[in-house]
Amino acid sequence: MYFGRMVPSDSAPKLQAPISTSNGAYHSENPIHEYFQIIVRGRWIILVVFTLVMAATMIYVLRNKPRLVYSTTATIALKNKSGNLNPYPVYRDPAKINNELVILKSRRLAETIADSLLKRVYIDPETKNEKLHIIHRRVESNGHVDYEPLNKRSVVRRLQSSASFSPIPQSDIIQISVKSTHPEEAKLIANLFAETYYQWNVERSRTELIGTRKFLEKQLEQKRERLYQAEDSLRKYMEASNVMTDDAGATATIEKIAQLEATRSALEIDIQAFAEKIKSYEDKLGSKSNVNVIAEQNDPYITQLQEQIANLEVQRDVTITQNPALAGQEAYIEKMAEINAQIEALRSKLQQRTEEYRKSILKDENLTASDILELRTSIFAAQMEMQTLKTKKEILDSTIADYERKIKTLPQKSIDYARLVRQRSSAEKLYLLVEQHYNEASIAEQSEFGNVEIIESAETPTKPINPPKPLRTVFLGGFLGLGLGLGIVFVREFFNTQIRTPEDIKKRGYTLLSVIPSMSLDNANRKKRKSKSVAENPQLLTFANPRSTVAESYRQLRTYVQFSKTDTPVKTIMVSSANPSEGKTTTASNMAVAFATMGKKVLLIDCDMRKPQLHNRFSLDREPGLSNIFFYTAAVEKICHKTSVDNLDVICSGIIPPNPAEILSSTRMIEFVKEMRDQYDLIIFDTPPILRVADPSIVSTLVDGVILVVASGKTPAGGLNFAVETLVKVKANLLGIVLNDFDPKKAYGGYYYGNYYKYYYYSSYYGSDRDKKKQRSIKLKS
Numbered sequence: 001m002y003f004g005r006m007v008p009s010d011s012a013p014k015l016q017a018p019i020s021t022s023n024g025a026y027h028s029e030n031p032i033h034e035y036f037q038i039i040v041r042g043r044w045i046i047l048v049v050f051t052l053v054m055a056a057t058m059i060y061v062l063r064n065k066p067r068l069v070y071s072t073t074a075t076i077a078l079k080n081k082s083g084n085l086n087p088y089p090v091y092r093d094p095a096k097i098n099n100e101l102v103i104l105k106s107r108r109l110a111e112t113i114a115d116s117l118l119k120r121v122y123i124d125p126e127t128k129n130e131k132l133h134i135i136h137r138r139v140e141s142n143g144h145v146d147y148e149p150l151n152k153r154s155v156v157r158r159l160q161s162s163a164s165f166s167p168i169p170q171s172d173i174i175q176i177s178v179k180s181t182h183p184e185e186a187k188l189i190a191n192l193f194a195e196t197y198y199q200w201n202v203e204r205s206r207t208e209l210i211g212t213r214k215f216l217e218k219q220l221e222q223k224r225e226r227l228y229q230a231e232d233s234l235r236k237y238m239e240a241s242n243v244m245t246d247d248a249g250a251t252a253t254i255e256k257i258a259q260l261e262a263t264r265s266a267l268e269i270d271i272q273a274f275a276e277k278i279k280s281y282e283d284k285l286g287s288k289s290n291v292n293v294i295a296e297q298n299d300p301y302i303t304q305l306q307e308q309i310a311n312l313e314v315q316r317d318v319t320i321t322q323n324p325a326l327a328g329q330e331a332y333i334e335k336m337a338e339i340n341a342q343i344e345a346l347r348s349k350l351q352q353r354t355e356e357y358r359k360s361i362l363k364d365e366n367l368t369a370s371d372i373l374e375l376r377t378s379i380f381a382a383q384m385e386m387q388t389l390k391t392k393k394e395i396l397d398s399t400i401a402d403y404e405r406k407i408k409t410l411p412q413k414s415i416d417y418a419r420l421v422r423q424r425s426s427a428e429k430l431y432l433l434v435e436q437h438y439n440e441a442s443i444a445e446q447s448e449f450g451n452v453e454i455i456e457s458a459e460t461p462t463k464p465i466n467p468p469k470p471l472r473t474v475f476l477g478g479f480l481g482l483g484l485g486l487g488i489v490f491v492r493e494f495f496n497t498q499i500r501t502p503e504d505i506k507k508r509g510y511t512l513l514s515v516i517p518s519m520s521l522d523n524a525n526r527k528k529r530k531s532k533s534v535a536e537n538p539q540l541l542t543f544a545n546p547r548s549t550v551a552e553s554y555r556q557l558r559t560y561v562q563f564s565k566t567d568t569p570v571k572t573i574m575v576s577s578a579n580p581s582e583g584k585t586t587t588a589s590n591m592a593v594a595f596a597t598m599g600k601k602v603l604l605i606d607c608d609m610r611k612p613q614l615h616n617r618f619s620l621d622r623e624p625g626l627s628n629i630f631f632y633t634a635a636v637e638k639i640c641h642k643t644s645v646d647n648l649d650v651i652c653s654g655i656i657p658p659n660p661a662e663i664l665s666s667t668r669m670i671e672f673v674k675e676m677r678d679q680y681d682l683i684i685f686d687t688p689p690i691l692r693v694a695d696p697s698i699v700s701t702l703v704d705g706v707i708l709v710v711a712s713g714k715t716p717a718g719g720l721n722f723a724v725e726t727l728v729k730v731k732a733n734l735l736g737i738v739l740n741d742f743d744p745k746k747a748y749g750g751y752y753y754g755n756y757y758k759y760y761y762y763s764s765y766y767g768s769d770r771d772k773k774k775q776r777s778i779k780l781k782s
Contacts, residue, residue: 034503037748042489049485050478057477061470068464070183074194075456078172097167100174100452104165104197107156112200113192114155123184133182134158134189163193173455183461190458201450207280209445215276216438219269223431230424237420256318257403258421260396262429263317267393269434274386278379302384303391305350310392312343314399354384497717499710500747502739508717510724511736513707514557516587517549518743540617542590543645546597550590557587557738558594564705564735571677572703573735574607574685576696578723582711583740585613588686591707596648600681603640605651607699608688609660612653618643625654629672630663636675649680664698673702690723700732707735712742 039046078100103109117135122128135155136147150158164177176193180186316339326332499505505512519541541550564570575588585608592604605626606614615622620641624634633655640649657663676683685703687696700706706727710720720737727734 038489038493039486040748041746042485042492045489045492046482046485049488050481053481053484054474054478057474057481060477061473066466066468067181068468069179069181069466070186070461070463071177071179071465072183072186072190072458072461073178074176074190074454074458076174076176076194076197077453077455078174079451079453097172097174101165101167103200104174104176104193105160107160109193109196109200110156110159111152112196113159113189114152116192116196117155117189118149118152123182123188130182130184132188133185134162134180159189162189176458178458179465187458187460194454194457198450198452198454201452202448205450206445206448209441209448211276211280212273213438213441213445215273216269216434216441219272220431220434220438223265223427223434227424227427227431230420230427234420234424237416241417257400258425258429260317260400260403261426262433264393264396264400265426265430266433266437267389267396269437271386271389271393274382274389278382278386282379302350302353302387305346305353306388306391307395309343309346309350309388310395312339312346313392314395315339316343318399350388354381498713499715499717499720499739500713502742504717505710505720505737505739508721510720511734513560513736513738514553515742516553516557516583516738516740518712518741519550520743540589540593542593542597551594554587554590554594557591558598561591561705561707561735568704570704570735571681572673572683572685572705574687574696574699574703574706574732575709576687576690576700576706576723577709577711578689578691578715578719580611580689580692582689582709582715584689584709585617585686587707587709587738587740588684589614589617592648592682592684593645595682595684596645599647601647601649601679603649603651603676603680603683605676605683605685606653607664607685607695609653609657609663609695610688610693612656614650614686615652618650620650620652622652623654625652627654627657627660627663629654630657630666630668631655636672661694661698664695670702690726691719697726697730697732700727701730703733705733705735707738709738709740711740712747714741 078097114135117132121131121135123130123132131147133147135150135158137150139146139148162179164179165174166177167174176190176197178186178190178193180189316336319335319339323332502512502515541548542554545551561570561573573591575584575591577584588604592602596602604614606612607626608614609627612622612625614620615625618641620643624639626639628634628639629636639651639654641652643650663669673683683703685699687699690696690708708720708723708727724734
């Protein structure tokens with residue numbers, strides 16, 4: 001398909017548009033004008049689409065009752081280990097905040113809240129005035145509204161979709177926002193999220209303390225049972241042996257051993273407690289790698305410090321046990337202060353050495369997560385403390401062994417009695433010690449409130465976050481309708497490749513010879529007539545109504561054809577079109593009449609031997625005609641028919657031959673054209689459409705110029721390009737394009753209609769006043 005620019009030859013220079021562009025009738029180089037023309041042409045489509053969308057929008061606004069959504073927010077804050085809000089934002093750990101956000105968004109937390117809501121059922125359980133919407137599904141049946149309960153899984157999904165959690169930048173504060181169609185329900189759910197999360201945090205913080213308390217509670221029961229057994233054994237022995245008392249030396253020794261054994265038992269309990277704590281840390285850590293650092297590696301200096309501390313503590317306990325009567329004396333107090341000072345000094349050195357040793361062990365670890373580092377540090381500290389307790393226990397074992405050797409020197413009866421007294425005293429002291437630890441653990445557990453604080457509870461929202469805005473909806477609907485209408489129009493324009501306006505021809509580089517207005521107005525006035533004479537043929541307005549706009553357009557075409565060649569006059573012209581029914585026969589007939597009325601002798605030949613129409617235009621017989629001279633059934637003089645138009649002869653097609661292309665390309669046809677050139681001033685050939693048959697291409701090589709007729713709003717641009725390409729291939733001389741059946745109101749949508757109409761209908765200034773009044777009347781009616 002040909003889309004290139006047709007370059008006229010020197011003998012046929014490119015002509016300008018036949019109508020001045022100063023009045024704005026055709027010319028529009030401004031793209032804004034072209035866009036405006038497209039909008040005006042599609043104004044009815046835009047109006048219909050706009051009306052439909054606006055109507056749908058109004059129906060939606062009037063019928064639809066928007067679901068109002070309310071939102072409320074509860075605020076929580078994360079505290080540091082001391083229980084206070086972090087006063088130094090620079091030390092915040094984003095990872096910890098992200099961990100808390102993950103917990104808030106977890107399904108487990110939502111399931112806990114869902115259980116609470118499913119038990120609650122109503123927003124206010126006391127009044128039971130309205131059910132919770134989040135755990136019910138609204139069901140309408142026969143105009144009756146009911147609420148069906150949802151399963152737990154559906155409630156959890158609704159909770160997760162209705163709640164959002166957002167940390168406030170540069171702070172340790174998290175906001176819990178909940179949306180609901182009921183304000184009271186939004187408040188309830190937001191506060192449930194905050195409270196449930198707070199309880200979870202408290203439970204997580206008390207996990208270690210709860211384990212310690214349960215362990216001590218179990219130990220307390222065991223020590224109580226052991227004390228009961230020791231007392232019962234001593235009572236039975238005293239009854240059986242009739243022993244009432246013992247000597248002071250044995251009693252003192254037994255008391256010392258009992259005190260030391262109680263201390264040793266307390267150490268064993270503490271060691272077991274530290275073991276439980278280390279196990280808890282290891283469970284949280286999830287891996288036991290690099291945790292048993294004390295067992296795998298050992299520092300002799302630390303071991304020596306631990307032994308010295310243990311010796312001093314044992315010496316202090318023995319001194320207290322052996323000298324109860326000296327308590328409160330100055331020498332006694334100074335001795336205890338000296339021992340305690342030595343212990344504190346050694347502990348300070350031990351702590352410093354332990355920290356250095358810990359860093360040397362953990363320095364190669366990839367401790368990027370603060371939680372892992374904190375757990376490993378806690379494990380290390382617990383193991384160091386447990387090692388110190390084990391060392392102290394070993395020294396106590398040695399001291400107790402010494403006292404037990406002294407007891408063996410007593411009589412057997414005294415030894416048995418002393419042993420039972422020692423067991424009862426040791427069990428009593430140990431029981432009291434465990435009971436003290438248990439009470440301390442219980443108090444510590446109840447004193448732990450986690451690291452979360454509810455700063456502000458959610459309140460009942462008073463205004464919805466999506467208040468109804470009918471005006472905005474109507475405005476958006478109008479904007480959508482207008483945009484949709486414009487989109488349809490522009491898409492339709494984009495896919496429409498038909499030639500409609502003179503600009504469509506000129507912007508493709510073709511010469512525009514003339515624009516022939518639509519004959520609908522003149523034909524409407526002539527439909528009432530039944531005569532078929534030439535003067536009343538609706539297609540020959542050049543003769544029937546020479547003062548009409550159509551006739552004036554053909555006279556302009558005649559003028560431009562006359563001056564298309566300045567060196568030699570054009571004597572033979574072929575008129576054709578790309579497709580059928582585009583006005584080629586009408587154009588050829590009216591152009592022949594226009595030339596004949598100026599005194600030129602014109603011959604109009606119908607070369608369309610397939611569907612001839614020229615004989616109908618002039619009310620002539622089709623035979624004899626052009627084809628008859630090739631079959632030698634008629635002479636040339638017989639086929640030339642006179643018409644009612646002076647100086648105009650017509651040769652009809654004649655009989656329909658089986659091979660029109662062979663006839664037109666024959667030598668006889670060439671000789672016939674030469675013979676007619678000598679007899680007539682101008683010969684016009686009416687040929688079939690170029691895109692249908694090869695006949696026009698053959699005839700174009702026999703003539704001086706070719707005129708191509710294009711129907712406005714009908715001929716596709718591709719068809720025009722291909723027709724021109726076909727003519728270029730046979731080296732035909734294309735004089736230009738005639739735009740036929742042009743209706744400016746349809747083509748421009750009324751934008752240029754006034755100027756165009758005024759130019760054409762008042763260009764016949766030589767007409768009578770009566771004709772001008774009729775023309776004005778036609779304009780007003782249209």
